[in-house]
Amino acid sequence: xxxxxxxxxxxxAGEEKVVKKLEDFGLSMISEVQKEISPTFKTTARTxxxxxxxxxxxxxxxxxxxxxxxxxxxxQARKFMQTIAIxxxxxxxxxxxxxxSIRGLYYQLKFSLGDTLDEDMxxxxxxxxxxxxxxxxxxxxxxxxLNLNTDRKGVVAGGLVLNDxxxxxxxxxxxxxxxxxxxxxxxxxxxxxxxxxxDADYVLVVEKDAMWQRLNEDKFWKKxxxxxxxxxxxxxxxxxxxxRKLADRKLPVYCFTDCDAWGWYIYWAIKTGSINLAYLANDxxxxxxxxxxxxxxxxxxxxxxGKLTINAKDVDIKRAEEMLAYxxxxxxxxxxxxxxxxxxxxxxxxxDALQGPRLSFVGDYLREKIAKKKFLS
Amino acid sequence: xxxxxxxxxxxxAGEEKVVKKLEDFGLSMISEVQKEISPTFKTTARTxxxxxxxxxxxxxxxxxxxxxxxxxxxxQARKFMQTIAIxxxxxxxxxxxxxxSIRGLYYQLKFSLGDTLDEDMxxxxxxxxxxxxxxxxxxxxxxxxLNLNTDRKGVVAGGLVLNDxxxxxxxxxxxxxxxxxxxxxxxxxxxxxxxxxxDADYVLVVEKDAMWQRLNEDKFWKKxxxxxxxxxxxxxxxxxxxxRKLADRKLPVYCFTDCDAWGWYIYWAIKTGSINLAYLANDxxxxxxxxxxxxxxxxxxxxxxGKLTINAKDVDIKRAEEMLAYxxxxxxxxxxxxxxxxxxxxxxxxxDALQGPRLSFVGDYLREKIAKKKFLS
Numbered sequence: 001x002x003x004x005x006x007x008x009x010x011x012x013a014g015e016e017k018v019v020k021k022l023e024d025f026g027l028s029m030i031s032e033v034q035k036e037i038s039p040t041f042k043t044t045a046r047t048x049x050x051x052x053x054x055x056x057x058x059x060x061x062x063x064x065x066x067x068x069x070x071x072x073x074x075x076q077a078r079k080f081m082q083t084i085a086i087x088x089x090x091x092x093x094x095x096x097x098x099x100x101s102i103r104g105l106y107y108q109l110k111f112s113l114g115d116t117l118d119e120d121m122x123x124x125x126x127x128x129x130x131x132x133x134x135x136x137x138x139x140x141x142x143x144x145x146l147n148l149n150t151d152r153k154g155v156v157a158g159g160l161v162l163n164d165x166x167x168x169x170x171x172x173x174x175x176x177x178x179x180x181x182x183x184x185x186x187x188x189x190x191x192x193x194x195x196x197x198x199d200a201d202y203v204l205v206v207e208k209d210a211m212w213q214r215l216n217e218d219k220f221w222k223k224x225x226x227x228x229x230x231x232x233x234x235x236x237x238x239x240x241x242x243x244r245k246l247a248d249r250k251l252p253v254y255c256f257t258d259c260d261a262w263g264w265y266i267y268w269a270i271k272t273g274s275i276n277l278a279y280l281a282n283d284x285x286x287x288x289x290x291x292x293x294x295x296x297x298x299x300x301x302x303x304x305x306g307k308l309t310i311n312a313k314d315v316d317i318k319r320a321e322e323m324l325a326y327x328x329x330x331x332x333x334x335x336x337x338x339x340x341x342x343x344x345x346x347x348x349x350x351x352d353a354l355q356g357p358r359l360s361f362v363g364d365y366l367r368e369k370i371a372k373k374k375f376l377s
Numbered sequence: 378x379x380x381x382x383x384x385x386x387x388x389x390a391g392e393e394k395v396v397k398k399l400e401d402f403g404l405s406m407i408s409e410v411q412k413e414i415s416p417t418f419k420t421t422a423r424t425x426x427x428x429x430x431x432x433x434x435x436x437x438x439x440x441x442x443x444x445x446x447x448x449x450x451x452x453q454a455r456k457f458m459q460t461i462a463i464x465x466x467x468x469x470x471x472x473x474x475x476x477x478s479i480r481g482l483y484y485q486l487k488f489s490l491g492d493t494l495d496e497d498m499x500x501x502x503x504x505x506x507x508x509x510x511x512x513x514x515x516x517x518x519x520x521x522x523l524n525l526n527t528d529r530k531g532v533v534a535g536g537l538v539l540n541d542x543x544x545x546x547x548x549x550x551x552x553x554x555x556x557x558x559x560x561x562x563x564x565x566x567x568x569x570x571x572x573x574x575x576d577a578d579y580v581l582v583v584e585k586d587a588m589w590q591r592l593n594e595d596k597f598w599k600k601x602x603x604x605x606x607x608x609x610x611x612x613x614x615x616x617x618x619x620x621r622k623l624a625d626r627k628l629p630v631y632c633f634t635d636c637d638a639w640g641w642y643i644y645w646a647i648k649t650g651s652i653n654l655a656y657l658a659n660d661x662x663x664x665x666x667x668x669x670x671x672x673x674x675x676x677x678x679x680x681x682x683g684k685l686t687i688n689a690k691d692v693d694i695k696r697a698e699e700m701l702a703y704x705x706x707x708x709x710x711x712x713x714x715x716x717x718x719x720x721x722x723x724x725x726x727x728x729d730a731l732q733g734p735r736l737s738f739v740g741d742y743l744r745e746k747i748a749k750k751k752f753l754s
Contacts (some may be wrong), residue, residue, distance in 0.1 A: 002735060017596030087383050093736070096736065098591075098594060098595075098736045098737065099590065099591070099594055100587075100591060100732060100736050101587035101590075101591075101729070102588065103587060103727070103729040104729050104732040104736065106729070107685055107727075107729050107730045107731075107732050107733040107734070108732060108733060110684075110685055110733065111681065111684070111685065111733035111734060149587060149590055151586075152558075152586065155561065164557055164558070166556050166557040166594065167593070167594045167595065167596050168596070169556070169596075171554055171555065171556035172553075173556060173558070177548055178548065179541030179543050179546070179548035179550060179563075180541055180543040180544075180563045180564075180565075180570075181529075181541070181550070181560060181561040181562070181563050182561065183558060184532065184558040184559065184560075184561045185558070186556075186557045186558050187590070188557075192677065193557075199457075204436075209528075209529065210478035210480060210481065210526060211475075213476065213526055213529075213564070214475075214476070214477060214478075216480065216542045216544065217476055217543065218475075218544065219545070219546075300664075304488060306425075306509075307487075307488070307617075308484055308487055308488065341664075350480070352478070352480040352481050352483070352484050353484045354484075355477060355481040355484050355485060356484040356485060356487065356488035357488060358468070359473065359475045359476075359477050359481065359485075360475065
C-alpha cells in the first residue's frame with residue numbers, strides 16, 4: 001500500500017475504475033462459491049502490530065501483514081456478509097452518481113437486510129468503520145471514492161482556484177474571493193474537484209478558526225501570498241488531503257498551533273498521519289510540514305509572551321512526556337528542548353496570546369518567523 | 378429590550394453609533410466619579426426569575442427587572458472594573474475596524490492589566506460571558522456589533538446573494554454558486570453584510586450536515602426554489618440571526634430534524650430562542666418557524682419508516698417528559714400526541730432513515746409534506 005499514490009481515482013474514468021474494482025471483487029466471490037470454496041478476500045491488517053512509523057517516508061503507515069476475511073468462519077460470517085452488502089451499495093451509489101454518509105448507508109442496508117443487520121454494529125461511526133476500512137484497504141480506494149461522505153471541516157482563503165463538478169453542475173471556486181467566510185473544505189477534494197490555479201508561496205495551517213478569521217481580516221494571505229487554512233482543531237480527512245495535494249505542488253506547509261497537547265497533536269497528525277488513519281497515510285500525511293509556532297522558545301524573542309503564558313494542564317504534561325518517548329521525537333533536539341521546557345515550567349502558550357500587544361501583531365510574528373525560517377520540524 | 382428590533386447597527390453609520398454608545402457609557406462613569414459618587418450602570422437581569430416565555434411574541438425573553446452594577450461594592454468591584462476594561466477595548470477594536478474573539482480580548486486585557494486580571498474568570502467562554510452579556514444588554518447591542526466574533530457554524534445553498542464588506546474589500550456571495558461546499562455562515566451577518574437578492578419561496582433548515590449535502594447534491598434548493606440551510610446541529614448565533622433576517626423577508630421557515638431529544642431542541646431553540654440567549658431573543662428567535670419532520674406520525678404515511686425506527690435513549694425519554702411539562706407545548710395538541718407516542722413506543726426516527734428506500738427519497742418526502750402543509754408548529 002505504501003507504493004505509489006492512490007490519489008485521484010474518481011474523475012469520469014476513475015469512477016468507472018472503482019465500479020470495476022467493486023465488480024471484480026464481487027465476481028471473485030461468486031467464482032469461489034461456484035467452486036464450492038468459501039468466498040474470501042484479503043486486506044492489510046490494521047492491528048497495532050502492523051502499524052509503524054516509517055523513518056524513510058516520515059509517516060505512520062501499515063506494514064505488510066495480510067489478513068483474510070472469509071465467509072465460512074463463525075466469528076466472521078456476519079461481518080463478512082455485511083462488508084459484501086456495503087460493497088454492493090457503494091457500487092449502486094457510484095452508478096447513480098449519488099453520495100451519502102455512513103448513516104445513510106446504514107439505513108439503506110437496514111431497509112434491504114432488515115433484522116439480519118446488526119444495528120449496534122452501525123450505531124457509532126467507530127463501530128461501522130472497520131467494515132468500510134476493510135473495503136478501502138482491500139480495494140485500495142478511499143471511502144470518498146466509494147461515494148461515502150465523511151465529516152467535513154476546515155476553511156480556506158488565498159490564491160487557490162478550483163473547479164467543482166458536482167450534482168451535474170460545474171462551479172469555479174476562487175478562494176481569494178470568499179469574503180469573511182472563506183471556502184469550506186468538502187469531504188472529497190479529489191473526485192470531480194480540480195485545481196485550476198495555485199498562486200501562493202506557501203500554505204499556512206492555523207489551528208483555530210478564530211485566529212484564521214483574525215488573519216483573514218488582515219488579508220494576511222494576500223499580503224504574504226499564501227494559502228490560509230484552518231482545520232478548526234483536529235483536521236478532517238478532506239482537509240488533510242487538500243493540504244497533501246498542495247504539498248504535491250511543492251508548496252511548503254507551515255503549521256501554527258497552540259503550544260500545548262492539542263496543538264502538538266494537530267501538528268503531528270498533519271505531518272506524520274495518525275495510527276487510526278495509518279492505512280491512508282500515503283494520501284494524507286505531509287512529512288514536509290514544519291511547525292512555525294507557538295513555541296516556548298518564542299519567549300526569548302517576544303518577551304511579552306512570558307507574561308501571557310497560562311498553566312499547563314495535566315493533559316499537556318502527560319502528552320509532552322508521551323511524545324518524548326517516541327523514537328522520532330526523542331531524536332529531534334529542538335522538540336526535546338521544547339517539550340522539556342513545558343515539563344520544567346509547567347506553562348503553555350496559546351496562539352491567541354500573540355494578539356496581546358495589538359490584534360495585528362500575530363501577522364508580524366508569523367511574517368518574521370517565516371522570513372527567518374524559525375521552524376521546528 | 379423587547380421593544381423594537383436592534384437589528385443591524387454596524388454599517389458605517391451603525392459602527393459610529395456603537396462607538397458613541399461606548400463613549401457615552403464611559404463619560405457617564407467619569408461624570409459620576411467627578412461627582413464623587415460610585416460609577417454605576419444598569420442592565421436587565423438575566424436571572425432565572427426574569428426569563429419567561431412571552432405568549433404574545435412567541436419566544437423566551439427577559440422581563441423588566443433591572444440590576445445595577447456599581448464599583449463601590451465588595452462583591453462587584455473587580456468585575457465592574459473588568460467590564461469597563463472590556464468596553465474600552467471594544468471601542469478600540471471598532472475604531473481600528475478589527476475583530477477578535479473573546480480569547481483575543483482576554484489576552485489584550487491580560488497584556489494591559491497584568492496580574493489584576495482574573496485568568497479563571499476568562500478561562501472559559503461561559504465564565505467570561507456574563508461580563509460581555511452585561512455590556513450587550515446595558516448598551517442594547519450584540520457582541521458582534523462590538524467586533525467580537527462568535528463561534529461560526531452552518532452552511533447555506535440557494536437563491537440568496539449577499540454583499541460582504543470585510544477587511545477593506547467588497548465581495549459578492551452567490552449562494553446558488555457554491556458547489557458541493559455551500560456558503561459558510563459567518564459570526565456576523567449584520568455589519569457590512571447586505572442581502573443583494575433573495576429569490577426563494579421558503580427556507581429549509583436541515584439538522585445534519587450530511588443530510589444537507591445529500592439535498593444539495595440533488596439540487597433540492599434549485600428544484601424547489603428554497604434556501605437550504607444546515608446549522609450542523611445546534612444553531613450558532615450567526616445562523617439564527619441569518620434565518621431571522623430571512624423570516625423578516627416573509628419567507629416561511631421549515632425545520633427538518635431527527636425525531637429525538639436533540640432534534641426537538643434544535644427546532645425549539647430556533648423557534649422560541651433559548652433561556653441562555655433570552656436577552657437576544659428579539660434578534661434571533663423565529664416564532665414563525667414550523668416543524669416539517671421527522672415525526673412519529675410519519676409512519677402512517679411512510680410505512681417503511683416503522684421498520685427503520687431505533688430505540689429511544691434515556692435522554693430522549695427525559696426530554697419528551699420535560700417538554701410535555703412546558704405550558705406552551707402542553708397546549709399544543711400535535712406536539713403532545715407526538716411526544717406521547719415517543720414515550721409509549723420508546724422509539725425514535727432519524728432523518729437519515731428517509732434514505733432507506735433510495736438516497737433521493739428524502740427529497741420526495743420533503744416535497745410532499747411541504748406541498749400538503751403537514752407541519753407541526
